[in-house]
Amino acid sequence: MNYQPILNSIYKAIKTTKDKGKVANYIPELSQVSTDNFGICLLNNTQETFKVGDALKPFSIQSISKVLALAKVFSLVDNDLWKRVDVEPSGNPFNHLSLLEHENGIPRNPLINSGALVIADILVSNLENPKEDFLQFIRTITNDNSIDYNLNVANSERLTGYRNYAAAYLLKSFGNLENDVEKVLDFYFHQCAIAMTCEQLTKAFFLFSNQGKCIQEKQILSKSQTKRINAIMLTCGFYDEAGEFAFEVGLPGKSGVGGGIVALLPNHFVISVWSPGLNSKGNSKLGMQALEKFTTETKISIF
Ligand code: GLU
Numbered sequence: 001m002n003y004q005p006i007l008n009s010i011y012k013a014i015k016t017t018k019d020k021g022k023v024a025n026y027i028p029e030l031s032q033v034s035t036d037n038f039g040i041c042l043l044n045n046t047q048e049t050f051k052v053g054d055a056l057k058p059f060s061i062q063s064i065s066k067v068l069a070l071a072k073v074f075s076l077v078d079n080d081l082w083k084r085v086d087v088e089p090s091g092n093p094f095n096h097l098s099l100l101e102h103e104n105g106i107p108r109n110p111l112i113n114s115g116a117l118v119i120a121d122i123l124v125s126n127l128e129n130p131k132e133d134f135l136q137f138i139r140t141i142t143n144d145n146s147i148d149y150n151l152n153v154a155n156s157e158r159l160t161g162y163r164n165y166a167a168a169y170l171l172k173s174f175g176n177l178e179n180d181v182e183k184v185l186d187f188y189f190h191q192c193a194i195a196m197t198c199e200q201l202t203k204a205f206f207l208f209s210n211q212g213k214c215i216q217e218k219q220i221l222s223k224s225q226t227k228r229i230n231a232i233m234l235t236c237g238f239y240d241e242a243g244e245f246a247f248e249v250g251l252p253g254k255s256g257v258g259g260g261i262v263a264l265l266p267n268h269f270v271i272s273v274w275s276p277g278l279n280s281k282g283n284s285k286l287g288m289q290a291l292e293k294f295t296t297e298t299k300i301s302i303f
Pocket of ligand 1: 282
């Protein structure tokens, strides 16, 4: 299928929208980005690419990195991981803490911040050089060595990451963090500060639409692990708006406060959108609209 005409028509429609949402400003470095940026890239399973707008401009992937960190942990420790983090949607914002207190330090899922901190802790325990090795993992699955951390963003987040510090200390108090809080947070802030383009993101997520095999056809996850990560994206990938995203778009995916969203149809394609303005739930406002338009007009979704 030629996806170019539909991407062009979405681009045209979205570009004229006046209310583009608001950039995240709780991480000061992210507030510097213009809401005029807008890009889409689609990579199908025969590895053809379709793109429009700012699809080749790097941006901060933020929480989208949580799926890649989860994939790396799953490949390292397999199902042991579920002793430390659950797989239920939270129905709460990404940085909410009260459920953690009620549920004895077992985060609801690996895609909210507390769950992602447990995943980061497992990576810090299992990788020899955690930051270098994780970056190398992403470079390998995308076959792209230009991908890197944006150190200004990592630093900006460290300076204002009070809620993440609170979550990490709470996890530590429940015995669900093996390493030092500072060490885990340093890894986590870097992980969120990886800069990637829409095109690079479609390559990184290709394995989730390709039964666990990356673009080089190397088996990174088993089919069962891939199914599970896709299920978690569908139910937990959009903060407390996961139901809305499934309802409007109907694809598993993950958003980040940098304004990126990646979604996929297993065995068919990965699509990523970047529009930095967020809605009140922290998801890219126009990114959600673009994907809703895409699945409505093509009549393609997992349902
Ligand atoms: N680094 C961000 C934080 O921990 C990630 C938030 C997000 O993209 O949802 O606050």
